[in-house]
Amino acid sequence: MIGGVCVHTGTIPSKTVREAIFQLTGFAVKALYGNGFRKGDISLQDVSFRVNAVISRETEVIRAQLRRNDFAAEIGLAQAQLNELVGLVLIYRNLGGGWQQ
Numbered sequence: 001m002i003g004g005v006c007v008h009t010g011t012i013p014s015k016t017v018r019e020a021i022f023q024l025t026g027f028a029v030k031a032l033y034g035n036g037f038r039k040g041d042i043s044l045q046d047v048s049f050r051v052n053a054v055i056s057r058e059t060e061v062i063r064a065q066l067r068r069n070d071f072a073a074e075i076g077l078a079q080a081q082l083n084e085l086v087g088l089v090l091i092y093r094n095l096g097g098g099w100q101q
């Protein structure tokens with residue numbers, strides 16, 4: 001998955017959830033207006049909308065970087081290495097090795 005844990009489940013989504021809640025509740029301006037200040041009710045939908053928008057944007061940034069750096073060639077290399085590993089497992093099994101799936 002382009003972006004891995006950082007973009008899809010880890011760093012970026014977790015910090016975006018935090019930041020979205022701060023902004024939607026007006027937490028950042030409570031120092032100016034007092035603890036009673038509130039921007040209104042927020043929903044899970046509001047927060048997910050922001051998180052999904054950030055994930056989409058970050059994924060597109062990474063996709064563009066990969067395109068600029070000929071990522072197609074890297075996919076080919078990863079596939080070659082995978083084929084080699086699968087080949088080694090098949091040889092091991094055919095020689096009587098106890099490989100379990």
Ligand SMILES: Cc1cc2nc3c(=O)[nH]c(=O)nc-3n(C[C@H](O)[C@H](O)[C@H](O)COP(=O)(O)OP(=O)(O)OC[C@H]3O[C@@H](n4cnc5c(N)ncnc54)[C@H](O)[C@@H]3O)c2cc1C
Nearest residue numbers: 001002003004005006007009010011012013014015078082
């Ligand atoms: C909730 C949360 C919050 C976090 N917050 C922070 C933070 O604030 N600061 C920080 O520094 N770190 C944070 N982290 C940790 C950080 O996100 C991870 O350590 C980092 O993203 C790991 O990067 P990685 O490239 O090693 O692995 P990954 O991001 O997991 O990337 C591995 C990639 O390999 C791909 N892949 C897996 N198997 C295969 C396969 N067989 N063939 C082809 N591709 C495959 C995956 O799809 C993925 O794209 C957080 C993590 C979580 C879960």
